[in-house]
Amino acid sequence: MKLCMIGTGYVGLVSGVCFSDLGNTVYCVDNNINKINSLNKGIVPIYEPGLEEILKKNYKQKRLIFTTNLKKAVSNSDIIFICVGTPTKKNSNSADLKYVFNVAHELKKIINKYKIIINKSTVPVTTGDKVEKILKNLKNKKLIDVVSNPEFLREGEAIRDFIYPDRVIIGTDSKKANKILKSLYMPIIKKTSRYFNTSRRGAELIKYASNSFLATKISFINEIANLCEQTDVDVKDVSLGMGSDQRIGDRFLRAGPAYGGSCFPKDTRALIDIGQKFKTNMSIIKSVVNSNNSRKHLLIKKVKSILNDKLKNKKITFLGVTFKPNTDDMREASSIPMINYLNKKNCKITYYDPSGEKIDFKNLKNVRYVNNSSTACLNADLIILHTEWNDFKLLNFRKLVKKKNFKVFDMRNLYSPSKMKKLNIKYFGIGR
Ligand SMILES: NC(=O)c1ccc[n+]([C@@H]2O[C@H](COP(=O)([O-])OP(=O)(O)OC[C@H]3O[C@@H](n4cnc5c(N)ncnc54)[C@H](O)[C@@H]3O)[C@@H](O)[C@H]2O)c1
Incomplete structure (x- = not known):
C-alpha cells in the first residue's frame, strides 16, 4: 500500500x-x-x-x-x-x-x-x-x-x-x-x-484511559514507597508481592522518580480537562497528577537531606538524565527540576547520559556534561542514579570515585543496599 x-x-x-x-x-x-x-x-x-x-x-x-x-x-x-x-x-x-x-x-x-x-x-x-x-x-x-x-x-x-x-x-x-x-x-x-x-470516539478514549491508568500505577507504587521508607519495608518486595497477583500485574510497579516523558504528564492533564469539558470529575487522575507533582519536590528534599542540607559547592554527579533509558527524549524528565534547583543552590553538577548532552542544561553555570561514567563520578560527593541505562547497572563505585566518603542515591533501586553496606558506601534508595 x-x-x-x-x-x-x-x-x-x-x-x-x-x-x-x-x-x-x-x-x-x-x-x-x-x-x-x-x-x-x-x-x-x-x-x-x-x-x-x-x-x-x-x-x-x-x-x-x-x-x-x-x-x-x-x-x-x-x-x-x-x-x-x-x-x-x-x-x-x-x-x-x-x-x-x-x-x-x-x-x-x-x-x-x-x-x-x-x-x-x-x-x-x-x-x-x-x-x-x-x-x-x-x-x-x-x-x-x-x-x-x-x-x-x-x-x-x-x-x-x-x-x-x-x-x-x-x-x-x-x-x-x-x-x-x-x-x-x-x-x-x-x-x-x-x-x-x-467507534472513533472509543479509540480516542482508550488511549487516554490506558496512559492515565499506567501513570496511576506508577504514582501508586511511588506513594507506597514513601510509606515503606517510614516503616522499614523494601518497596521491591511489595512490588513483587503485589505484582505476582495476575489481576494486578508486575509492570509499571517499580518505584522511582516522578513519571515524566512526552506522554504521561500531558495525557493525564488532558484527561482532567476532557472530563471538565464533559462535566465529569476525573478525581483519581487529579490526585495522580498532584501526587506526581509533589514527588518532584519530595525527591529534591531527599537529596537535600542526604547532603545534610549543605548544598553549596557539593559535587553532584547525575548518571542518566532522560526520563527513561534508550531514548534521548527529555520532555518533562524529572532530572530537569532537580538539576535546575541544585544549580541555583551552587552545587557543582556533572552529568553523563548515553544519549548525549542536553540542550536543557547548556546554559546552567554549574552544570557540565562529560561523555563517560568514570569522568562523571571521579570527584563526586553524591552520585544520583537517575535513569536505568544498562551502562549504569554494574558500576564499581569504589573504583570510580576518588573520595572515600561519597554517597549514592539510587533512584531506580538498581543496587543492593546490603552489598553497598559491605563496601562501606553510604547508599540511599527509593522506598527501602
Ligand atoms: N513519543 C511517544 O512515545 C508517543 C507514543 C504514543 C503516542 N504518542 C503521540 O503521538 C503524537 C506525536 O508524538 P511524537 O512524540 O512523535 O511527537 P514529536 O514532537 O516527536 O513529532 C511531531 C513531528 O510533527 C511535525 N509536524 C508538526 N506539524 C506538522 C505539519 N503541519 N506538517 C508536517 N509535520 C509537522 C514536527 O515537526 C515534528 O517533527 C503525540 O500526540 C503523542 O502524544 C507519542
Whole structure:
C-alpha cells in the first residue's frame, strides 16, 4: 500500500519505517526541513535502538521517501496518518490541537480522490469529529473516512512495540476503511496482537484511559514507597508481592522518580480537562497528577537531606538524565527540576547520559556534561542514579570515585543496599 506519515517524530518516523519494512511505500513528511534533510542523509534525528538500520535498508530500496512536499506525498498515498504533536497548551491542562487542525486544513486543499485519514496522534475524545467537520466537503463527497488509530509504542522499545503490539485499535464505523486497515495491519496482527474495531470516539478514549491508568500505577507504587521508607519495608518486595497477583500485574510497579516523558504528564492533564469539558470529575487522575507533582519536590528534599542540607559547592554527579533509558527524549524528565534547583543552590553538577548532552542544561553555570561514567563520578560527593541505562547497572563505585566518603542515591533501586553496606558506601534508595 502507499502511505503518508505526517510528522516524523518518535511516532511518525518509527511507524513509517516499520510500515515500509513490511513492504509498503511510505512517504514521511515533516515541515521541519532540517529533519528531512538529515533523514535524506541517513541521519536519524532521534535516539531509538534499531531504527537506523531498518531505515537505511528501506530507504535504499526506495520504499521510504522523506519530503517536505505534503501535496506530492498525500496525492501519491491511499492512507494518510496524522502523527504531529499534541502538547499541553500554555497555562492550561488541555491538549493543543493546532498541529492536528493545521494538517486537516492542508489536506482539505489537496485531496481529490478517496483516502483514509488516520489520527495516530493522541487526541481528546471528539477530535476526530472536529477533523471531519473541517473536511466536511470531502466527507459529503465520500472522498474520505476519518479514523482514529492510537499508537501505544514506547520510546526505547518502539520497533518491537510496533511490530509486536498487544493490540491494534481502529476507531471507525466505516466498513470500507476497516477492511483496508485490517489488511494493512495483517502482517503484524497475525503474530500476537488483537485487532480491535471500535467507534472513533472509543479509540480516542482508550488511549487516554490506558496512559492515565499506567501513570496511576506508577504514582501508586511511588506513594507506597514513601510509606515503606517510614516503616522499614523494601518497596521491591511489595512490588513483587503485589505484582505476582495476575489481576494486578508486575509492570509499571517499580518505584522511582516522578513519571515524566512526552506522554504521561500531558495525557493525564488532558484527561482532567476532557472530563471538565464533559462535566465529569476525573478525581483519581487529579490526585495522580498532584501526587506526581509533589514527588518532584519530595525527591529534591531527599537529596537535600542526604547532603545534610549543605548544598553549596557539593559535587553532584547525575548518571542518566532522560526520563527513561534508550531514548534521548527529555520532555518533562524529572532530572530537569532537580538539576535546575541544585544549580541555583551552587552545587557543582556533572552529568553523563548515553544519549548525549542536553540542550536543557547548556546554559546552567554549574552544570557540565562529560561523555563517560568514570569522568562523571571521579570527584563526586553524591552520585544520583537517575535513569536505568544498562551502562549504569554494574558500576564499581569504589573504583570510580576518588573520595572515600561519597554517597549514592539510587533512584531506580538498581543496587543492593546490603552489598553497598559491605563496601562501606553510604547508599540511599527509593522506598527501602
Ligand atoms: N513519543 C511517544 O512515545 C508517543 C507514543 C504514543 C503516542 N504518542 C503521540 O503521538 C503524537 C506525536 O508524538 P511524537 O512524540 O512523535 O511527537 P514529536 O514532537 O516527536 O513529532 C511531531 C513531528 O510533527 C511535525 N509536524 C508538526 N506539524 C506538522 C505539519 N503541519 N506538517 C508536517 N509535520 C509537522 C514536527 O515537526 C515534528 O517533527 C503525540 O500526540 C503523542 O502524544 C507519542
